[in-house]
Amino acid sequence: MNQLFGDIALYGPGFMRAAWLVLWLTVLTIIVSWICGLAAALAQRSDYRILRGIAGFYIWFIRGTPALVQIFIIYFGLPQLGIRLSPFTAGVIALGVNSGAYVAEIIRSGLSAIHKGQTESALAIGFSHAQTMRTIILPQVFRIILPSITNESISTLKNTSLLSAITVVELTLYAQTLISATFRPFDFYIAVAVIYLALTSVLTQLANWLERRYTRLS
């Protein structure tokens, strides 16, 4: 027992910093993924074949290749083309672009669940397509897709552990460095698992609260 308290006092602050970094990575990644996902979902419905083509390729490529390979392409591959990114930036971009493809599919399913009469009544009263999308369609889509988006956000949070492979000192890599100094892999990986679990639980609670708040309609 004493050892546990001692460990917490000794390693706790470091884990806290690493956990904080995970949260920060997750938030930024989610923002990037929503931008990519919304753009791709709207492009898929575009009248322009070229936009539909780009969106289709993006989703096909991302869903058909491992996230780790995508991370390596951004972090190790791009410098060969003269684009050098910090591990943190490369990680956020790679994970965000990756998750964006899944978000696009979620938004697409949400859009197809909205009755076309919703768009019709908005256009008929004089709204533009953009106003209709922004004020009538997307708010409804958001409510419908909230549970799926929660799942995707939790995946994103867990996927930040992949960034240990490109030297982002998030939870997993932080634990690895401690393990190589202390030779206590079981203790530290369990500790890491517990912290991830706490983070994903908080995220789930937050989503549940949002869901209760926004789904009181019909």
Next chain:
Amino acid sequence: MTGPFLKLREIRKSFGDNEVLKGVSLDVAQGEVVSIIGASGSGKSTFLRSINAMEMPQSGFMEFGGYSFDYRAESRFHPTQAQLQSLRAEIGMVFQSYNLWPHMTVLQNVIHAPMMLRGQSKADATAEGEALLSRIGLYEKRHSYPGRLSGGQQQRVAIARALAMKPKLMLFDEVTSALDPELVHEVLTLMASLAADGMTMLLVTHEIAFARDVSNRVLFFDQGVMAEQGPPDVVLKNPESPRLRQFLHRILHDAPSSEAQA
């Protein structure tokens, strides 16, 4: 010069190979109430929707207020997004399936367009919206979501939502067809009161009794053309064409709903 309030000439529309409107012309005077009847597939809804360009005609000519949309091929005209929006803002449209926005309260449904499109302040829009809701007898429901309302109430709110834009013309596209028979009356009563106030109205309807009592003119659509038109007493009581006689017979004797009692 005082031309007709709404003028349509030779409106044509096809969906693929199917020519739905085969050149329909119509003049409507201000304050006139015009009912359009006809079998499904006769083109009556498409015609109504071509007035505010919800269906873009492939040919023809439309004049309303300061707008003139010339769809004839030689004019090479295509309405801009801004023209479409401002035309539609002046024409209220009500649909069969209400299409209220379910994520907004009744009052928000009513004030959304005036605020965003007319630049009304929230206070002004709310005051006017509440007055409208009082008029249709749903002031108490202003903070409810549409999902909590009956079909008849939702359709009345949809009418109020259109009226909030102060339209010069109202289009009703089979607005009672989706309603339970006992809820039809409250919607028709509201429409009759609008007509009595002098609103110019075009309605596609299966409510023959309502068409007879409220409209100044009845149009009968058949296979993409306006086959017959005139005052309701003439068109509905002494139809010229066998097709219209058949249609009226069918709708008055076979229909199980309120129309049967007409």
